Amino acid sequence: MTQGIDVLLKEQRVFPPPKEISEKAYIKSMAEYEAMYKRSVEDPEGFWAEVAEQNITWYKKWDKVLDYDFEKPYIKWFINGKLNASYNCLDRNLDSLRNKAALVWEADDGEVRTYTYWQLYREVNRFANVLKKLGIKKGDRVAVYLPMIPELPITMLACARIGAIHSVVFAGFSAQSLRDRINDCGAKLLITANQGVRGGRIVPLKANADQALEGTPSIEKVVVVKRTPNFVDMDPQRDFWWHDLINDPEISNYCEPEVMDAEDPLFILYTSGSTGKPKGVLHTTGGYMVYVNVTFKWVFDYKPEETFFCTADIGWVTGHSYIVYGPLSAGATSLMFEGVPTYPNPGRFWEIVEKHRVNIFYTAPTAIRALMREGEQWPYKYDLSSLRILGTVGEPINPEAWMWYYKHVGRERCPIVDTWWQTETGGFMITPLPGAMTLKPGSATRPFFGVVPRVLKEDGSPAGVNEGGYLVIEKPWPGMLRGTWGDPENKRIKEVYFSRFPGKYFTGDGARVDEDGDYWLMGRIDDVINVSGHRIGTAEVESALVAHPAVAEAAVVGFPHDIKGEGIYVYVVLKEGYEPSRDLEKLLISHIRHMIGPIATPDKIQFAGGLPKTRSGKIMRRILRKIASGAIEDLGDTSTLADPSVVEELVTGRK
Ligand code: WTA
Numbered sequence: 001m002t003q004g005i006d007v008l009l010k011e012q013r014v015f016p017p018p019k020e021i022s023e024k025a026y027i028k029s030m031a032e033y034e035a036m037y038k039r040s041v042e043d044p045e046g047f048w049a050e051v052a053e054q055n056i057t058w059y060k061k062w063d064k065v066l067d068y069d070f071e072k073p074y075i076k077w078f079i080n081g082k083l084n085a086s087y088n089c090l091d092r093n094l095d096s097l098r099n100k101a102a103l104v105w106e107a108d109d110g111e112v113r114t115y116t117y118w119q120l121y122r123e124v125n126r127f128a129n130v131l132k133k134l135g136i137k138k139g140d141r142v143a144v145y146l147p148m149i150p151e152l153p154i155t156m157l158a159c160a161r162i163g164a165i166h167s168v169v170f171a172g173f174s175a176q177s178l179r180d181r182i183n184d185c186g187a188k189l190l191i192t193a194n195q196g197v198r199g200g201r202i203v204p205l206k207a208n209a210d211q212a213l214e215g216t217p218s219i220e221k222v223v224v225v226k227r228t229p230n231f232v233d234m235d236p237q238r239d240f241w242w243h244d245l246i247n248d249p250e251i252s253n254y255c256e257p258e259v260m261d262a263e264d265p266l267f268i269l270y271t272s273g274s275t276g277k278p279k280g281v282l283h284t285t286g287g288y289m290v291y292v293n294v295t296f297k298w299v300f301d302y303k304p305e306e307t308f309f310c311t312a313d314i315g316w317v318t319g320h321s322y323i324v325y326g327p328l329s330a331g332a333t334s335l336m337f338e339g340v341p342t343y344p345n346p347g348r349f350w351e352i353v354e355k356h357r358v359n360i361f362y363t364a365p366t367a368i369r370a371l372m373r374e375g376e377q378w379p380y381k382y383d384l385s386s387l388r389i390l391g392t393v394g395e396p397i398n399p400e401a402w403m404w405y406y407k408h409v410g411r412e413r414c415p416i417v418d419t420w421w422q423t424e425t426g427g428f429m430i431t432p433l434p435g436a437m438t439l440k441p442g443s444a445t446r447p448f449f450g451v452v453p454r455v456l457k458e459d460g461s462p463a464g465v466n467e468g469g470y471l472v473i474e475k476p477w478p479g480m481l482r483g484t485w486g487d488p489e490n491k492r493i494k495e496v497y498f499s500r501f502p503g504k505y506f507t508g509d510g511a512r513v514d515e516d517g518d519y520w521l522m523g524r525i526d527d528v529i530n531v532s533g534h535r536i537g538t539a540e541v542e543s544a545l546v547a548h549p550a551v552a553e554a555a556v557v558g559f560p561h562d563i564k565g566e567g568i569y570v571y572v573v574l575k576e577g578y579e580p581s582r583d584l585e586k587l588l589i590s591h592i593r594h595m596i597g598p599i600a601t602p603d604k605i606q607f608a609g610g611l612p613k614t615r616s617g618k619i620m621r622r623i624l625r626k627i628a629s630g631a632i633e634d635l636g637d638t639s640t641l642a643d644p645s646v647v648e649e650l651v652t653g654r655k
Contacts (some may be wrong), residue, residue, distance in 0.1 A: 016439075021415060033437070057088055074496070077262060079419055085162035090117060099116050101301065106355075108198060126414075130248075131159065136162065143181065156324055161258065166392075167268040172313075177595075182212065183577075184203070188218060194227060194232040197228060207232065223241075224238055258284045266289075269283070269320060269426070272536055275539055282481060283481060288479050292325045295321075300360045305317045310327075337352060360387075362392070364393060368397070387414050389417065395565045418439075422507065422508075431445065443520050444518075448477075453511075455467075470510065538556040545588065548591050550574055554572050556570050568603050569628035569655070573609070606654065608653065609646065610649075623638065
């Protein structure tokens with residue numbers, strides 16, 4: 001958990017919604033929210049039918065809104081409804097928004113490329129035809145390993161157009177991670193770039209992809225976007241340039257969208273859990289589109305003339321839902337940024353806000369903390385008067401960072417929506433509505449419509465007011481995962497999400513509810529570390545470590561980190577014949593970066609003679625977490641350990 005509950009219990013500041021926001025908002029008051037919320041949970045089918053009808057265009061309406069059983073589990077929304085996600089993001093906007101900017105792309109070096117709805121539509125149609133020509137059909141998986149360039153959303157929408165399932169792999173992942181994901185979903189085609197550009201540095205994407213493709217029998221062809229002028233190896237049988245394919249005069253400008261069932265898969269996105277390898281979270285078309293569309297509009301209170309800037313990478317769910325599918329289906333102008341917040345200087349975000357007159361800005365607490373450290377002079381160098389709504393996502397935001405964001409970026413005018421959600425939930429779950437909620441720094445406030453969260457104690461009974469517990473969701477919502485790839489009977493999701501408290505969706509997060517009914521998220525309570533808003537499974541890092549010849553045993557835990565939220569703390573027991581050294585430490589770090597990617601780089605490595613284990617051989621992570629966080633006076637009961645003396649050695653050797 002990233003923050004002490006006692007600090008948050010003392011947080012008393014409140015910020016009611018500004019009048020000028022409430023007056024024009026979709027949801028104008030707490031009374032309105034409460035009435036709508038009540039209806040959404042008492043009559044979910046009626047509520048969601050109305051939302052789906054008003055916000056999404058269907059080829060054919062559904063026969064039944066919802067069918068589910070959380071015990072099995074299975075979840076189906078808008079049964080037999082037919083639609084196409086790309087049609088909803090593009091075609092239907094052409095009449096009224098043809099010349100409105102759909103995507104504004106700001107490159108790492110400041111270059112800008114804008115796609116109107118018409119231009120984006122044209123590119124997507126052409127690339128959809130390219131995909132068909134390459135033999136891709138409905139239901140095929142397409143792996144996407146692209147940096148933050150317009151070809152990424154174009155690829156996603158082109159896949160959606162022909163019914164292919166995209167699986168975007170964050171461009172910061174290693175060749176090994178890319179290979180695992182391609183093999184898990186059996187992708188036929190890979191879309192990548194020769195290189196990426198981030199913070200003035202080159203990312204060797206095609207070289208990584210080539211390495212990954214040494215062990216991916218399902219991949220038949222590769223499409224390569226030329227992001228930089230630099231040379232890369234191209235296999236003439238397998239690799240094709242994007243520009244050659246899309247500019248082929250034989251490619252037509254129109255591709256009829258595939259009529260998709262509401263429950264046909266839209267995409268797979270891999271995410272880390274507490275056990276084993278990352279899981280391919282599966283989202284389907286109807287429920288997901290309804291959910292991201294309406295959460296986008298209502299939570300950001302999006303108005304037609306506004307520019308929305310989400311700083312996430314599309315390689316994560318935040319980019320899928322709130323750079324691509326939510327904003328575009330709502331006819332918004334979505335700004336995507338290729339670079340990093342501190343390049344060429346820590347004013348970059350604010351420069352972009354000023355330059356494009358951004359109205360709604362959505363980022364992560366880790367970015368806010370990093371910029372906070374650079375000093376408040378940076379946001380004051382720019383004209384931020386266009387900003388109206390701010391948002392955060394990815395981890396609990398500490399009140400200090402919230403206040404900095406509120407004062408120096410929002411200039412005390414802009415509500416902050418602290419949106420709690422997950423890859424699995426598809427869209428926002430607990431979040432303020434900016435015209436209705438009274439904000440408290442550090443609280444995500446209330447559940448979105450139709451979302452029924454509960455905080456439970458260990459034994460499944462409800463936690464009391466301000467009592468921390470396990471956050472679960474009792475009822476289905478349209479944007480939720482339908483399963484994980486490769487598990488048609490949903491055995492895996494049953495075990496991971498629906499067994500800890502049978503019949504309820506287990507989030508993996510801790511939370512408490514205060515006396516006003518507001519939710520305070522307390523961080524992961526499973527073996528997932530949240531590093532700068534990115535989920536890293538401790539099991540993944542451990543298995544990477546033990547794959548190294550020097551390592552006999554490894555245990556990985558999170559510890560509080562000022563900027564990242566949580567850092568990665570590694571305990572390593574070496575094999576006979578290996579000695580701890582700074583060089584070996586460096587070697588292990590580069591081994592992990594190679595196996596997983598730079599996001600899994602350990603912050604601290606401690607060589608240990610042994611790990612604290614129970615007599616039955618179970619590693620006592622509780623103790624390791626305490627040592628890592630420096631809480632050594634308070635190690636709790638160590639009497640059940642097989643060998644209590646290891647603890648002393650670990651405390652002395654603490655990093
Ligand atoms: C954490 C990102 C507190 C949480 C959308 C969750 C948050 C995990 C918040 C999901 C928030 C996300 N407050 N914690 N506003 N938003 N989290 O799947 O631990 O990458 O379970 O989805 O991030 O991370 P994921």
